[in-house]
Amino acid sequence: MATGNVADASTPTRLTVLAGPTAVGKGTVAAYVRAHYPQVWHSVSVTTRPPRPGERDGEHYHFVSAQEFAAMVDAGELLECAVVHGRASYGTPRAPVIRALEQGRPALLEIDLQGARQVKRVMPDALFVFLAPPSWEELVARLVGRGTESPAEREARLATARVELAAAQEFDAVVVNHAVEQAAADLVSLMTAHVPAPAPHEAGQAVPPERAHRR
Numbered sequence: 001m002a003t004g005n006v007a008d009a010s011t012p013t014r015l016t017v018l019a020g021p022t023a024v025g026k027g028t029v030a031a032y033v034r035a036h037y038p039q040v041w042h043s044v045s046v047t048t049r050p051p052r053p054g055e056r057d058g059e060h061y062h063f064v065s066a067q068e069f070a071a072m073v074d075a076g077e078l079l080e081c082a083v084v085h086g087r088a089s090y091g092t093p094r095a096p097v098i099r100a101l102e103q104g105r106p107a108l109l110e111i112d113l114q115g116a117r118q119v120k121r122v123m124p125d126a127l128f129v130f131l132a133p134p135s136w137e138e139l140v141a142r143l144v145g146r147g148t149e150s151p152a153e154r155e156a157r158l159a160t161a162r163v164e165l166a167a168a169q170e171f172d173a174v175v176v177n178h179a180v181e182q183a184a185a186d187l188v189s190l191m192t193a194h195v196p197a198p199a200p201h202e203a204g205q206a207v208p209p210e211r212a213h214r215r
């Protein structure tokens with residue numbers, strides 16, 4: 001099933017976590033999925049960063065103060081949380097995720113690598129998808145393309161991106177972001193594919209289709 005309004009009985013109810021290096025286009029792919037695959041439920045994160053023009057509270061994020069964020073952490077209300085780019089805190093409210101899974105909806109979290117690793121500790125059965133750039137050169141072009149960073153800032157971002165790219169091996173599947181529509185389609189098909197238990201001799205072996213592959 002590629003599109004549709006409801007999760008049918010054959011749709012797995014597993015949580016999917018989408019992560020990847022800075023500037024790879026996770027947000028764009030997630031936004032495309034939101035617009036074109038209404039059967040997918042999206043988590044709305046909490047953040048302490050201020051809204052950008054056009055962002056609406058409760059839709060793009062729940063925008064909260066640092067005190068409100070800390071209270072949510074203390075109350076155990078977040079499935080995971082992290083400070084991203086050293087600037088603001090982000091977290092995934094736990095209760096809506098559990099509710100979506102109980103309702104049988106394929107659920108998607110688009111979060112950073114630190115958050116993905118935390119979810120892996122508490123929900124190891126989730127599907128972890130790494131969004132990768134077509135090439136290192138392409139990622140560098142996307143990172144430095146705006147030309148607004150100082151050389152030092154650019155170097156720092158590239159160093160971070162190199163470390164983040166190496167994390168691909170921790171994930172169950174890799175989707176290469178050649179084009180947003182295709183990456184979104186690949187992601188949704190991974191989310192809604194039946195995942196048969198591997199035969200003993202296949203366990204741990206890679207099964208790579210062309211663009212998206214499960215490990």
Ligand code: 5GP
Binds near residue numbers: 026045082111113
């Ligand atoms: P932005 O501020 O540009 O919307 O997002 C910055 C980064 O925060 C992105 O890499 C995004 O994936 C990450 N992010 C958004 N929501 C969450 C969240 O709930 N938890 C974590 N760990 N990262 C998040």
